[in-house]
Amino acid sequence: MRRVAVVAPEKALRESLVRIAEAGRVEIDLAGDGGPEARRRVATRLRRLRTEPGPAVLSEALPDLDALEREGRTDLLAGEAQLEERLGSAVRQGEAAALAGWCPEAEVGATAARIAGAGGALVVLRTPRGVDPPTLLSGADAATPGHPGRTVRRSFTPLVSTYGTVPYADLDPTLPAGIVYAVMFGVMFGDAGHGLLLVALALVLRTGRPRRLAPLRPLWPFVAGAGLAATLAGVAYGEFFGPTGVLPVLWLAPLEEPMRLLAAAVVLGAVLLAFAYAVGIVNRWREGGPAAAVYSTTGVAGAALYLGLAAVAGCVWLGEPAFAAVGAAIAVGGLALAGAGLYATTAGGPGGAVQTGIQLLDAMVRIGSNVVSFARLAAFGLTHAALGAIVWDGTKALADRGPVGVAAALLVFLAGNALAFVLEALVAGVQALRLEYYELFSRLFEGEGRPFRPWHLPVEHVPDPAADIGPPAAGEAARLGPAREEYS
Structure with a gap:
């Protein structure tokens, strides 16, 4: 387990966090006030809907909270509440923001590459003295690929976790x-x-x-x-x-x-x-x-x-x-x-x-x-x-x-x-x-550790309009050919 920091420009922090939530490989520390005003706004909308929110979901694009409330999207509102809590926990310096957390060592490279596309970075830090990292038992991560040995270990994990961490x-x-x-x-x-x-x-x-x-x-x-x-x-x-x-x-x-x-x-x-x-x-x-x-x-x-x-x-x-x-x-x-x-x-x-x-x-x-x-x-x-x-x-x-x-x-x-x-x-x-x-x-065992709890939410992706249009037909391409040459 490695101590890491999620660092990104302020404008890219939300997208970086969305990608981290979708990967489900990083446990993010919640520090400070955690953005109480933002959480209160989202919580108020959820209360007004008078329905129990389902499993939280994140929107890939910045959502319109008023529209979500009108549509009764409690799942997206609940996901946004979690996101706002982490945005409010970030440490800001100028136009940059950072959040500390933990990530399995084997997943650091893949997670860093994932958020790099959003303009963020995953920086490996030195483990603070006197702080024990969270424990992730071998094979306990259900999201990892199904290797036979890992499948056997995963089936034995409840035997140990029921006793303690x-x-x-x-x-x-x-x-x-x-x-x-x-x-x-x-x-x-x-x-x-x-x-x-x-x-x-x-x-x-x-x-x-x-x-x-x-x-x-x-x-x-x-x-x-x-x-x-x-x-x-x-x-x-x-x-x-x-x-x-x-x-x-x-x-x-x-x-x-x-x-x-x-x-x-x-x-x-x-x-x-x-x-x-x-x-x-x-x-x-x-x-x-x-x-x-x-x-x-x-x-x-x-x-x-x-x-x-x-x-x-x-x-x-x-x-x-x-x-x-x-x-x-x-x-x-x-x-x-x-x-x-x-x-x-x-x-x-x-x-x-x-x-x-x-x-x-x-x-x-x-x-x-x-x-x-x-x-x-x-x-x-x-x-x-x-x-x-x-x-x-x-x-x-x-x-x-x-x-x-x-x-x-x-x-x-x-x-x-x-x-x-x-x-x-x-x-x-x-x-x-x-x-x-x-x-x-x-x-x-003489003591007990702390389980690794990564932040993991499904993400609702916005469809790409260009993908729906598709490439022009052959006749249409011929008709547009001169125009393309004119502007080339």
């Missing part, structure tokens, strides 16, 4: 966050048949039909990823609409080896937490330098405490207590660093020491609870497998009772799988979201 200095977690969510969802929703249904639903969303689902079309890669992960997990579990025997068990059957599945879920959670601490260290360094990265409980200090405690637990679990001393030493070092960082944020003295001790105890308890929390991946995976087994057992029991039983068995199979699909998709979706936000994102 990523600080500008932090790493963009959009793509890894989407992949991790899909993996956790797949472990809990492990059934190849249900996963393929999700993939089919994603392909339906991609078509944009029915129209009621059209707003969800950008999310189709997200749904497809979750469905693919569930399908792969179902193949590993040998689940295809339950334990139907259609697929062999490639890894484990959840209901037969629940403890193994539970241990695998906790190990997966431990790996994800380690990854979150690694990203947290990078983010703290980028936000506040080496000191912030070393002493933060989501930086090196927290990571050392976590790794030390994990090493102690692992050595005890494997029956190697001798190696636990190394983990304990690492954990103590992490505690010391974290304690120094936490104490520096207090008022000092005995009260500060007590506060630091409580925060350190909370940090240790949270590490243990966070790791154990990932056991829910196995718990809900077992629930899904149990529902599938109940439906399949009922189906088999009814199928042995003649034609009527077969019909009843088919009904039980379809209704039971439909209920299991809806219920487990909802539960797995919510639980994966909870794990992502509380266990992982809480280590990635």
Whole structure:
């Protein structure tokens, strides 16, 4: 993101701003009084029309406000109000005017070329010290060309933006966050048949039909990823609409080896937490330098405490207590660093020491609870497998009772799988979201940024009269030929 200034002669400022609004690539700072008199005039006209203005539209040419009011063009009046607000925010010196703002670095050249035709210029400025630029996540700009990678990132963007705006200095977690969510969802929703249904639903969303689902079309890669992960997990579990025997068990059957599945879920959670601490260290360094990265409980200090405690637990679990001393030493070092960082944020003295001790105890308890929390991946995976087994057992029991039983068995199979699909998709979706936000994102982010909000309005172009007239016909050209020669 680059700090820019829109500079233009006073006479060319309006046209330059119209072109910027149509491109939708620049966020313009609103400063000063913003032209209250001009806004009041436009607002008064809108009130007199006594209708709610629709989506704002800009006129390419300077409009006649009286004519717009007579015609009831609330859209153009609303667009003019926004334009007047920005014109009133411009800094003027002689016959030149300028507005400051932000523009994505990749769009600076194209935007500068666009307004150059109107007589304006886009000047790159130095970012003011102490000011964080707005954040534009990778793939979040819907107006950019549809590259496959950008389409996938755009489908994952709501997962991050719902939690909060990523600080500008932090790493963009959009793509890894989407992949991790899909993996956790797949472990809990492990059934190849249900996963393929999700993939089919994603392909339906991609078509944009029915129209009621059209707003969800950008999310189709997200749904497809979750469905693919569930399908792969179902193949590993040998689940295809339950334990139907259609697929062999490639890894484990959840209901037969629940403890193994539970241990695998906790190990997966431990790996994800380690990854979150690694990203947290990078983010703290980028936000506040080496000191912030070393002493933060989501930086090196927290990571050392976590790794030390994990090493102690692992050595005890494997029956190697001798190696636990190394983990304990690492954990103590992490505690010391974290304690120094936490104490520096207090008022000092005995009260500060007590506060630091409580925060350190909370940090240790949270590490243990966070790791154990990932056991829910196995718990809900077992629930899904149990529902599938109940439906399949009922189906088999009814199928042995003649034609009527077969019909009843088919009904039980379809209704039971439909209920299991809806219920487990909802539960797995919510639980994966909870794990992502509380266990992982809480280590990635310590603050919140500001989203990039470019000024973007459609523009109503004035038709060119010359284009309607067109070139003269052959006979007309012959008739006008001598005249042209006379004035040439």
